[in-house]
Amino acid sequence: MHVHRLEKIWLSIGISMLAIFLIVIAATAFGMGMSPPSEHHHTIDPTQVTTTAPFDNPGLKQTGDNRYEAVMIAYAFGYEPTTLEVPVGATIDFTVTSSDVVHGFQIVGTNVNMMIEPGEISHMSYKFDKPGEYLVLCNEYCGTGHEYMKTTIVVK
Amino acid sequence: MTGIRPHAKQKSGALTKAELDKKEPGLSGTFASVLILGAFIAISWIGVFVLFIARN
Amino acid sequence: MKQPFDRSDGKLVLAHILFAFVALLLGGVAGMLQGTVRSGMITLPANIGYYELLTAHGVLMALIFTTYFIIGFLYSGVSHTLGGKLLPSVRRLAWIGYATMSAGTIIGVIVILLGKATVLYTFYAPMKASPWFYIALALVVIGSWLSGFGIFRQYMTWRKTHKGKVSPLFAYMSVVTMLLWQIATIGVAAEVVVQLIPWSFGWVDTVNVVLSRTLFWYFGHPLVYFWLLPAYICWYVVIPKIIGGKIFSDSLARMSFILFLLFSIPVGFHHQLMEPGISGFWKYTQVVLTFMVIIPSLMTAFSLFATFELYGRSKGAKGLFGWFRMLPWKDVRFFAPFMGMLVFIPAGAGGIINASNQMNAVVHNTLWVTGHFHLTVATSVALTFFGITYWLIPHITGRVLTARMNKLGIVQTICWCIGMFFMSGSMHTVGLMGDPRRTAYTTYDDHPDAILWMPYHVAMAVGGIILFIGLLILAYIVIGLMRAPKGESEYPIGETAEGAEETPRYLERWGIWVGIAVVLILFAYTIPVIDMFQTTVTSPGYVTW
Numbered sequence: 228m229h230v231h232r233l234e235k236i237w238l239s240i241g242i243s244m245l246a247i248f249l250i251v252i253a254a255t256a257f258g259m260g261m262s263p264p265s266e267h268h269h270t271i272d273p274t275q276v277t278t279t280a281p282f283d284n285p286g287l288k289q290t291g292d293n294r295y296e297a298v299m300i301a302y303a304f305g306y307e308p309t310t311l312e313v314p315v316g317a318t319i320d321f322t323v324t325s326s327d328v329v330h331g332f333q334i335v336g337t338n339v340n341m342m343i344e345p346g347e348i349s350h351m352s353y354k355f356d357k358p359g360e361y362l363v364l365c366n367e368y369c370g371t372g373h374e375y376m377k378t379t380i381v382v383k
Numbered sequence: 384m385t386g387i388r389p390h391a392k393q394k395s396g397a398l399t400k401a402e403l404d405k406k407e408p409g410l411s412g413t414f415a416s417v418l419i420l421g422a423f424i425a426i427s428w429i430g431v432f433v434l435f436i437a438r439n
Numbered sequence: 440m441k442q443p444f445d446r447s448d449g450k451l452v453l454a455h456i457l458f459a460f461v462a463l464l465l466g467g468v469a470g471m472l473q474g475t476v477r478s479g480m481i482t483l484p485a486n487i488g489y490y491e492l493l494t495a496h497g498v499l500m501a502l503i504f505t506t507y508f509i510i511g512f513l514y515s516g517v518s519h520t521l522g523g524k525l526l527p528s529v530r531r532l533a534w535i536g537y538a539t540m541s542a543g544t545i546i547g548v549i550v551i552l553l554g555k556a557t558v559l560y561t562f563y564a565p566m567k568a569s570p571w572f573y574i575a576l577a578l579v580v581i582g583s584w585l586s587g588f589g590i591f592r593q594y595m596t597w598r599k600t601h602k603g604k605v606s607p608l609f610a611y612m613s614v615v616t617m618l619l620w621q622i623a624t625i626g627v628a629a630e631v632v633v634q635l636i637p638w639s640f641g642w643v644d645t646v647n648v649v650l651s652r653t654l655f656w657y658f659g660h661p662l663v664y665f666w667l668l669p670a671y672i673c674w675y676v677v678i679p680k681i682i683g684g685k686i687f688s689d690s691l692a693r694m695s696f697i698l699f700l701l702f703s704i705p706v707g708f709h710h711q712l713m714e715p716g717i718s719g720f721w722k723y724t725q726v727v728l729t730f731m732v733i734i735p736s737l738m739t740a741f742s743l744f745a746t747f748e749l750y751g752r753s754k755g756a757k758g759l760f761g762w763f764r765m766l767p768w769k770d771v772r773f774f775a776p777f778m779g780m781l782v783f784i785p786a787g788a789g790g791i792i793n794a795s796n797q798m799n800a801v802v803h804n805t806l807w808v809t810g811h812f813h814l815t816v817a818t819s820v821a822l823t824f825f826g827i828t829y830w831l832i833p834h835i836t837g838r839v840l841t842a843r844m845n846k847l848g849i850v851q852t853i854c855w856c857i858g859m860f861f862m863s864g865s866m867h868t869v870g871l872m873g874d875p876r877r878t879a880y881t882t883y884d885d886h887p888d889a890i891l892w893m894p895y896h897v898a899m900a901v902g903g904i905i906l907f908i909g910l911l912i913l914a915y916i917v918i919g920l921m922r923a924p925k926g927e928s929e930y931p932i933g934e935t936a937e938g939a940e941e942t943p944r945y946l947e948r949w950g951i952w953v954g955i956a957v958v959l960i961l962f963a964y965t966i967p968v969i970d971m972f973q974t975t976v977t978s979p980g981y982v983t984w
Binding site: 228229230231233234237238242245248249252253255256257261262263264265266268270271272273274303327328329331333335336338339342343345346347348349350360365366367369370371372374375377 | 488490559563564565566648649652690711713714718723727730734741745791796797799800805872873875876877878879881884889940943974975977978979984
Binding site for chain 2: 231232233234236237240241244248251255261336337338
């Protein structure tokens, strides 16, 4: 099959660019820990969420020096606990599941943006360097009250 | 009809690779256009990548 | 030589095209209402829900408008290039397919408007719609299979009676498109028939949510190539004839379609990058496969520019870009698809960003994604389909495209582009600011972030209204085309340049290519899917609306 000289050059440039993107993605994901959410796979019976640890006691728990675990339940149409207060500079490990349908968990202005699915436990960590009131919203349609489904994280 | 008298076919219609290479048309405008397209892809990708790193 | 289009075939094609445009118009009403609601301009009356409108909008636009237009367009080209007439058995299959799809569409729309399927066009479990919704979807898919079989039969008959000849490019590309569709729809058919219908009827208590989503997106990504490939057929095969040029490379065009067949399917995970239950390794693997499918589009960009440049230079154009001015800008049959091509540049660039593994976190479920697919399917594909209509309806009805309709078409195209610029442009911007998609009017209790989004919602609503005006113009045009004066219109099919190399026969060895496609799918999906069967805990259903 004959390929024009300039097309060969173009495709080389294009494919190289794509390869560079893939390498950068792999390096930052696998090398620097900036990977997609829920790297560790944990499951749960979605009908027993409120009676299964750690979701039988949702909320903030200190796990280390300036490190906390935020155990949360997403449901139609809100999150439990209804708000979180976090000291500025703390790293929060979010552990979230759903007690009904699929929800989203997005902290606006950050890369925390993950799906919460019944039967599955979602994990993502974030270091809150800046104070403020962060809006956490459900960005996966979940029913009539979807547009009201939100919570806030107050960072002081 | 390939395989049947291949030499006769080359004489009548299709060109050899050498002939095709010699006869390549000028496509500088095409090349410039796809490079612009490539630049658009690169700049937009890098932009969102920077945003991702900044928000991390 | 302008041969009149076969009358029976014409009825079949027209039935598909008109059904598509009715769906487009109804879907457009919903879309415009959505935009005005989200900006706070209006509130809906009590008995119409935002999410019902959204479900109808998605189904009508992304499934019905597209599938019907595509099948109609492909059948027209298959009839025209493979003998000038469909075999009676093929036409029968196509009509049965049409009837089945239409039954499904009508049942589906009724169930949606009755409020029993407010689950959006992705119908994610464990939201549980009425079983009739899933049955309706199954009918649409099964109908489309029959239509696909018809195209295969016409093609295979032509191959048998033209042994040793390379198939016409339009027909070859149609076969690839429908092969892609058949392989891809297996996933959604399995999800709907094996998982969702029994569960919705209550014969089974729970559903494997992760698996259902995976089956959907196994289908959902190649779905967008099912939309794109017919537009590519127009760009590769039809546009060269319209401008008076030649097809740049028949072989490379076919090769690009084979690459689409191979790499559009084993990539569904790039729609699931933010989900639990799928390992980072397999997400990344499918991202790499996704990047492979960018390559045939890079090839296509080169081919199209080359077609334009060679034509322009043959007419004496000078300089690096002088050929650009020689293109027939005043011919809407060129102008509309060309704008589709141009918009595909930002559209494709956005797609690459979306698929970039962890970078997806910046855009997942935000309005950026909505902005993206309004560029890809709602502009590149849609404008190309509109551009096709300007010669297809005249040709199959034995009429002409009048100068007035042509001019109105140019106006419609510009209107569409302006509306989309405001709407999609705002969506991309506000999406990067975190604004979620698929969400009705809200300010999240007047949170400052959400208040900042509102001006963009107003711009989106304005864009949506402009687009709706564009739809009304288009409706007027379609009616006008059907009532135009009688005459001869061509079916524009491009020819390859003289002295071009012969197309390699291996491109038509379907067994090889389908075989490789299957191997890639098995490679990309087997291990993660086995894991889903073994580890996922299933969930009961919910009606949350």
